[in-house]
Amino acid sequence: DIVMxxxxxxxxxxxxxxxxxxxxxxxxxxYSSNKKNYLGWYQQKPGQPPKLLIYWASTRESGVPDRFSGxxxxxxxxxxxxxxxxxxxxxxxxxxxxxxxxxxxxxTKLEIK
Amino acid sequence: QVQLVESGGGxxxxxxxxxxxxxxxxxxxxxxxxxxxxxxPGKGLxxxxxxxxxxxxxxYSGSVQGRFTISRDNSKNTLDLxxxxxxxxxxxxxxxxxxxxxxxxxxxxYWGQGTQVTVSS
Numbered sequence: 001d002i003v004m005x006x007x008x009x010x011x012x013x014x015x016x017x018x019x020x021x022x023x024x025x026x027x028x029x030x031y032s033s034n035k036k037n038y039l040g041w042y043q044q045k046p047g048q049p050p051k052l053l054i055y056w057a058s059t060r061e062s063g064v065p066d067r068f069s070g071x072x073x074x075x076x077x078x079x080x081x082x083x084x085x086x087x088x089x090x091x092x093x094x095x096x097x098x099x100x101x102x103x104x105x106x107x108t109k110l111e112i113k
Numbered sequence: 114q115v116q117l118v119e120s121g122g123g124x125x126x127x128x129x130x131x132x133x134x135x136x137x138x139x140x141x142x143x144x145x146x147x148x149x150x151x152x153x154p155g156k157g158l159x160x161x162x163x164x165x166x167x168x169x170x171x172x173y174s175g176s177v178q179g180r181f182t183i184s185r186d187n188s189k190n191t192l193d194l195x196x197x198x199x200x201x202x203x204x205x206x207x208x209x210x211x212x213x214x215x216x217x218x219x220x221x222x223y224w225g226q227g228t229q230v231t232v233s234s
Binding site for chain 1: 148150157158159160163172173174175208213217218219220221222223224225226227
């Protein structure tokens, strides 16, 4: 199975500041035939199911604010929130769907400093 | 509007069985790859099982292989998960999840609210 490792485990950022979460996969999730990275990012707030934010490593899902962006390729990826808002407090997960079983990072808890 | 509603969770003794069901509305379930993903209390996410739209591809995590079976009832537009030989470590919220396309390698677009399964004597 592909192991997804996120860093840091938790992060405290001031309102309006930038937050960056990293995700590393144990093998490449870049599919050579279509040049797509099979990597997504999800946001989970307490008592709610995860919500898709980013797919194909860098494409924002419809309705997701443009302060959220994804980057990276191969084995190293990042999720960046350019200007943290109070409603962004949540746990964030990366997810690979390059192989089965799909696997997730352990999660990064984002809080307000 | 897409909606996924899970049911069938509850408390069961170790070694027992449960059958989860996921009712889909707003789309035809048989046109998409569908997943069951679980989350143990205070823990991360684990992909448990996935089923392709044509039913030809089914995959399970190693921790449930041989004990869980994913299936679909096209006439009812539902996705099921039969869980046998349950263990304490199967205790989790179980989510039904819709893929963006018909296969098993898609990103997971929409999640239901989940159903709680507790395995305890």
